[in-house]
Structure formats: C-alpha cells, structure tokens
Amino acid sequence: MNLRDRDLGSWPVVGGLAAIAVVFGVLNEHFLSAENLTNLALQMAATGTISLGLVLVILLGEIDLSAGSVSGLCAVVMTILYVRHGWNPAAAVAVALAVAALIGALHGFMFTRLGIPSFVVTLAGLIGWQGLMLYLLGRGGTINLPFDGAVAKLSDTWLPPWAGFLLAALIVGIRTGSVLNGRRMRRAAGLPVPSGRWSALRLVGLAVALAAVAAVLSADRGVPLLLLIFAALVVAADLVLRHTTFGRHVFAVGGNAEAARRAGIHVTRIRILAFVGGSVLAAFGGILAAGRLAAVNQSSGSSDTLLMAIAAAVIGGVSLFGGRGRAYAALLGILVIQSITNGMLLLNVDSSVRYMVTAAVLAVAVAIDSLARRGQKR
Amino acid sequence: MLSAIGVSKRYNAVQALDGVSLDLRAGEVVALVGDNGAGKSTLVKVISGVVTPDEGRIEQDGHPVRVNDPLDAQRIGVSTVHQDLALCENLDVIANLFLGAERHRWSVLRHIRMERTARDLLSSLDVRIRDIGVPVAMLSGGQRQSVAIARALIGEPRVVILDEPTAALGVEQTAQVLALIRRLRERGLAVLLISHNLADVRAVSDRIVVLRLGRNAGEFPTEGTAPEAVVAAITGGGSL
Ligand SMILES: Nc1ncnc2c1ncn2[C@@H]1O[C@H](COP(=O)(O)OP(=O)(O)O)[C@@H](O)[C@H]1O
Ligand SMILES: [Mg+2]
Numbered sequence: 001m002n003l004r005d006r007d008l009g010s011w012p013v014v015g016g017l018a019a020i021a022v023v024f025g026v027l028n029e030h031f032l033s034a035e036n037l038t039n040l041a042l043q044m045a046a047t048g049t050i051s052l053g054l055v056l057v058i059l060l061g062e063i064d065l066s067a068g069s070v071s072g073l074c075a076v077v078m079t080i081l082y083v084r085h086g087w088n089p090a091a092a093v094a095v096a097l098a099v100a101a102l103i104g105a106l107h108g109f110m111f112t113r114l115g116i117p118s119f120v121v122t123l124a125g126l127i128g129w130q131g132l133m134l135y136l137l138g139r140g141g142t143i144n145l146p147f148d149g150a151v152a153k154l155s156d157t158w159l160p161p162w163a164g165f166l167l168a169a170l171i172v173g174i175r176t177g178s179v180l181n182g183r184r185m186r187r188a189a190g191l192p193v194p195s196g197r198w199s200a201l202r203l204v205g206l207a208v209a210l211a212a213v214a215a216v217l218s219a220d221r222g223v224p225l226l227l228l229i230f231a232a233l234v235v236a237a238d239l240v241l242r243h244t245t246f247g248r249h250v251f252a253v254g255g256n257a258e259a260a261r262r263a264g265i266h267v268t269r270i271r272i273l274a275f276v277g278g279s280v281l282a283a284f285g286g287i288l289a290a291g292r293l294a295a296v297n298q299s300s301g302s303s304d305t306l307l308m309a310i311a312a313a314v315i316g317g318v319s320l321f322g323g324r325g326r327a328y329a330a331l332l333g334i335l336v337i338q339s340i341t342n343g344m345l346l347l348n349v350d351s352s353v354r355y356m357v358t359a360a361v362l363a364v365a366v367a368i369d370s371l372a373r374r375g376q377k378r
Numbered sequence: 379m380l381s382a383i384g385v386s387k388r389y390n391a392v393q394a395l396d397g398v399s400l401d402l403r404a405g406e407v408v409a410l411v412g413d414n415g416a417g418k419s420t421l422v423k424v425i426s427g428v429v430t431p432d433e434g435r436i437e438q439d440g441h442p443v444r445v446n447d448p449l450d451a452q453r454i455g456v457s458t459v460h461q462d463l464a465l466c467e468n469l470d471v472i473a474n475l476f477l478g479a480e481r482h483r484w485s486v487l488r489h490i491r492m493e494r495t496a497r498d499l500l501s502s503l504d505v506r507i508r509d510i511g512v513p514v515a516m517l518s519g520g521q522r523q524s525v526a527i528a529r530a531l532i533g534e535p536r537v538v539i540l541d542e543p544t545a546a547l548g549v550e551q552t553a554q555v556l557a558l559i560r561r562l563r564e565r566g567l568a569v570l571l572i573s574h575n576l577a578d579v580r581a582v583s584d585r586i587v588v589l590r591l592g593r594n595a596g597e598f599p600t601e602g603t604a605p606e607a608v609v610a611a612i613t614g615g616g617s618l
Binding site for chain 1: 448449460464465466467468469473477478479480482485486487489490491493494497
C-alpha cells in the first residue's frame with residue numbers, strides 16, 4: 001500500500017477536526033479545556049472500539065448492522081456472570097467475548113455458506129440479539145456494576161503525569177527505532193529509501209502530538225486508561241492489517257474477491273474471521289461502555305451506537321466499497337463525531353440539530369469516498 | 379515438455395472439445411487460434427486444472443500427470459493469466475505480484491524481500507512502472523496486463539498460458555505486451571498464447587495451432603505460412 005496516498009486520505013478528516021476545534025473553541029471557552037478534552041477521550045473509547053470492529057468488516061465490502069446489539073448483549077452477559085453469579089470479572093469478560101466470537105462466526109457462516117447478504121444476516125442479528133439482551137435483563141431492566149470493581153475501574157484509572165510523558169516518549173522512541181531500522185534494511189536490500197527529512201518531520205509531528213495529548217490530559221486527571229486501551233487496540237489492528245498475511249488478504253478480498261479466490265486465498269475463512277473480529281471488538285466496546293456507566297440497561301448498545309460507529313469508520317476514511325481504509329479511521333472518525341456531539345451539548349444545541357450536523361459530515365465523507373473511487377477508475 | 383493428448387470435453391449438448399491434442403515446448407511461443415466457441419478457453423481450462431476433461435490425458439516430459447485443480451497445475455509448473463486480469467485494483471503492484479503467495483515469517487509480511495523480488499522481476503522483464511507503490515487502479519491497461527503476466531512468473535513456472543492478453547489494449551500497449559511475451563520465450567518458458575488477432579500471433583509466435591468446432595484444424599510454423607492458410611483453417615473454408 002502506498003503510505004503517501006493513505007496519509008493524504010486522512011488529511012480531510014484532520015482538517016475537519018481542526019475546523020471543529022476552532023469553531024467550538026471560539027463558541028465556548030470550555031470546549032478546549034483539559035477537563036472537557038479528557039471527557040471527550042472517555043466518551044469516544046467505547047463506540048470507537050465498536051467502530052474499529054466495523055472497519056474490519058467494511059474493508060471486506062460488507063457491513064455488520066448487529067454491532068450495536070452484540071455490544072449490548074455481551075455487556076449484559078458479562079454483567080450477569082460478574083454481578084449476579086459472582087464470577088471473577090476477567091472470566092466474565094472472557095466468556096462475553098467468546099459469546100461474541102460465536103455470534104460473529106454464526107453471521108459469517110450464514111453469509112458465506114448460505115449466501116445470505118451480510119446486510120440481511122446482520123439486520124436479523126440487530127433485532128435478534130437485542131431481543132436476547134432484553135430477555136436476559138428481564139423485568140428489572142437495569143443491573144448495576146460495583147463502582148470499585150475491576151470493570152468500572154477501567155474507566156476510572158488514570159496515569160500519573162510522569163507515566164503519561166514516559167509512555168509518549170517510549171512510543172516515539174519505538175517508532176523512531178522502527179523507522180531507522182526500516183531505512184537500514186531498505187538500504188541493505190538496495191531499495192530506494194524515502195527522504196530522511198520527511199521521515200524526521202513525521203517523527204517530530206508524532207512527538208509533538210503525543211506530548212500535547214499527555215500535557216493536556218495530565219493537566220486534568222491524567223491520561224485515562226480507557227483511552228490507552230482504545231488506542232492500543234487501534235494500533236494493534238493497524239499493524240495486523242498492514243503487516244500480516246491475514247490483513248493483506250482482507251484488503252484483497254475487499255478489493256476483488258474473485259481475484260483473491262483464484263490466487264488461492266481462503267476467501268470464506270477471511271470473511272468469517274472478519275465477522276468474528278468485528279463482533280469481538282463490538283462486545284469489548286460494549287463492556288467498556290458498561291464499565292463507564294457502571295451499569296447495563298435496556299438501552300445498552302441502542303441503535304444510536306451502531307449508527308455512530310458506522311459513521312465514524314466512514315468519516316475516518318474507510319471506503320464502503322471495500323478494500324480501502326486504515327484502522328486509524330476508527331480513531332479519527334469517532335473523534336470527529338464525538339467532538340461534534342460534545343461541542344453541541346456544551347452549546348446546549350438540541351439533539352435534532354446535532355443529528356443533522358452529524359449527517360451532513362457523514363454525507364461529505366461518503367461523497368469524498370465516492371469521488372476518490374471514481375478518480376481511481378480508468 | 380507439456381502435452382495434452384486426445385482431450386474431449388462435453389457441456390451437456392455442446393461438444394466443446396473433441397479429441398484435441400496440443401504440444402508445448404520450452405522456449406517456444408505457441409499461438410492457439412480459432413473462431414468464437416472453437417474451444418480455446420475450454421482447452422486452457424483443462425490444462426490449468428479449472429475443468430476436468432471427459433477423455434484424454436496431460437503428459438509432462440512424456441509422463442502422465444494429474445491436473446484436477448488449479449493447485450495441481452501450479453505444482454507441475456503451469457501458470458495461467460486469465461482473460462479478466464484477476465488483479466486487486468486497490469492493492470499496489472508488489473501486493474498483486476505476490477497475491478496469495480505472500481512471503482512471510484510467522485505470517486508477518488516480509489515487505490522488503492517482496493519488494494526486492496518484485497523490482498528484480500519487473501526490470502528483468504523490462505516492465506516500466508514509475509511507482510510500484512501505487513494501487514494498480516492507477517496504472518494504464520498495458521501496465522496492468524504486464525503486472526498480471528509478471529505475476530504468473532512469481533511461482534517460477536515452466537509453462538505460461540495467456541488468454542487474450544491484448545484484447546483490451548491499444549496499439550502501443552499491445553506492443554509492450556508482445557515484447558514481454560518475447561522475453562518470456564527468451565527465459566526458456568513454454569508459452570501458450572490465445573488470441574483473436576492474427577497480426578499479434580504472427581508477430582510473436584513460433585507455431586500456430588488452429589481449433590475449429592472443438593477439433594484440431596491445422597498446425598503451422600508461423601514463419602513461411604501465408605495468413606490466408608490460417609484463416610482458411612479457422613473458417614473451415616478452402617484447402618487444408
Ligand atoms: N461452462 C460451460 N457450460 C456450457 N457450455 C460451455 C461452457 N463453457 C464453454 N461452453 C461451450 O463450449 C464451446 C467452446 O467454448 P470456449 O472454449 O469458451 O470457446 P472459445 O474460447 O474458443 O471461444 C462453446 O460452444 C461454448 O458455448
Ligand atoms: Mg475464450
């Protein structure tokens with residue numbers, strides 16, 4: 001994949017984010033405060049994780065409409081095991097994720113083996129898994145999680161300032177090491193080496209950005225663990241997509257499934273794995289959301305969640321036509337959506353207006369995607 | 379080195395192939411010509427393991443071999459460039475060259491090794507692409523066809539089959555691809571070229587095999603054969 005092309009692909013989003021920061025920053029002095037930006041980081045982790053799962057599925061040119069329901073259902077499964085049955089929270093989370101994997105495998109099976117369009121399979125999932133969640137919740141409708149328990153602690157753990165900066169320095173150090181190593185290996189193999197100035201500039205950019213994030217968050221409660229978890233998942237997904245055979249095959253199937261099949265790629269296996277990955281990430285997002293709320297209830301993983309997660313992936317630059325996009329889309333896209341939501345709430349704008357603005361941003365993102373696709377065709 | 383002997387294939391009412399034989403030799407370009415529906419693609423599919431023949435056998439260096447699926451074909455060194463290119467347009471040139479055959483260690487891609495091999499392969503074939511890191515969708519038709527053909531060489535095959543490689547190309551790009559086919563011959567590969575275009579066939583082939591209505595309808599050395607004789611064999615008109 002051409003890195004330059006991809007990076008150009010995220011410039012519109014980065015520009016959009018800058019515009020959002022300026023507009024809301026001017027309209028409301030609280031928007032860019034350390035406290036509000038920390039809240040923003042907490043708000044985006046759960047839906048962002050669900051969105052990351054959707055990136056996987058959308059890269060195949062498919063869609064998973066059940067992500068919201070699966071996130072709610074699995075959060076409820078985890079909560080029941082943990083709170084009602086007194087399980088160890090880690091075991092409860094593991095079982096909930098395993099349930100999600102089974103659900104994803106079922107969707108993938110119905111899609112690949114029975115030939116039902118993914119849209120239809122997961123639409124059934126959207127309704128059915130929400131039904132199961134409501135059934136499990138029963139008449140009570142709400143189950144609280146202990147505030148000082150491990151799951152709730154996920155969203156109430158903060159890095160001290162020194163740890164935040166140390167982590168930022170560590171990341172920049174690792175990145176620098178890998179860039180230098182890559183250049184050395186390319187030189188050794190006699191391959192063209194990209195301009196050093198550009199690589200250095202990007203590393204400086206990364207260092208400045210991470211230091212700024214650490215500084216802002218440390219000015220409030222510190223870097224939240226929740227943000228670290230989400231960011232680590234995004235980075236891990238990005239590495240898997242770009243540097244493993246599985247990732248390469250996801251792009252291949254998303255770009256031209258028939259070509260992938262003729263090249264000997266196990267298209268069915270890739271598709272099922274993507275649905276499994278999507279569901280597991282959705283479930284994990286649901287668990288993060290439950291931890292933040294310290295409860296699950298009947299609106300856990302409601303339709304709003306799904307739509308925001310899909311919109312985030314697309315706004316972040318994942319093509320709905322499949323085969324184009326990066327894991328970072330989930331991070332950038334959810335940042336855009338959550339900033340708009342957060343800013344409008346600060347301004348006391350009615351949610352009707354918020355939906356319309358989000359829709360407009362989504363429409364622009366899809367338009368950019370379609371134009372980019374048309375521009376590529378010859 | 380690779381022969382199809384007495385191959386027959388029937389699709390319900392249609393006898394697509396009826397006792398067809400074909401012989402491919404190293405360092406030789408054989409052109410397979412014939413009217414629409416003559417059975418050219420079916421014969422290619424038999425040799426590349428996409429369909430199983432009702433009768434007949436495939437021999438390699440005089441020994442019978444089984445070609446029941448595309449993997450068998452790969453194993454005996456047969457590589458096919460299908461008429462529709464089967465490239466992933468969203469992936470770059472390197473990724474397409476190694477599609478399904480990625481070099482990896484513990485499933486981590488070996489980007490540098492693949493790029494090195496890709497550059498060496500492309501330059502040995504004299505394929506010029508300014509930036510092999512751009513998605514294939516950004517390349518011209520001739521460049522894409524070149525990538526598809528280069529890809530057929532990744533598994534180090536002995537036989538390369540090209541189904542209508544110039545059908546969708548302009549004059550200049552056709553010349554590019556024909557030059558590439560000559561380079562395959564120089565590498566000592568056996569090349570089977572399916573084409574409708576007799577000018578292309580005359581330009582690169584050593585031998586012309588004509589199919590008509592699913593049967594062998596003539597075989598000519600390209601040099602010293604009048605085009606009219608080939609056309610007559612294709613249409614079934616005139617003397618044989
Ligand atoms: N999958 C198939 N099912 C039925 N008939 C087929 C099939 N493939 C080819 N045929 C028939 O076999 C004959 C030979 O086809 P083909 O090998 O594609 O010819 P060519 O490539 O020379 O144009 C044609 O009459 C065609 O209609
Ligand atoms: Mg044909």
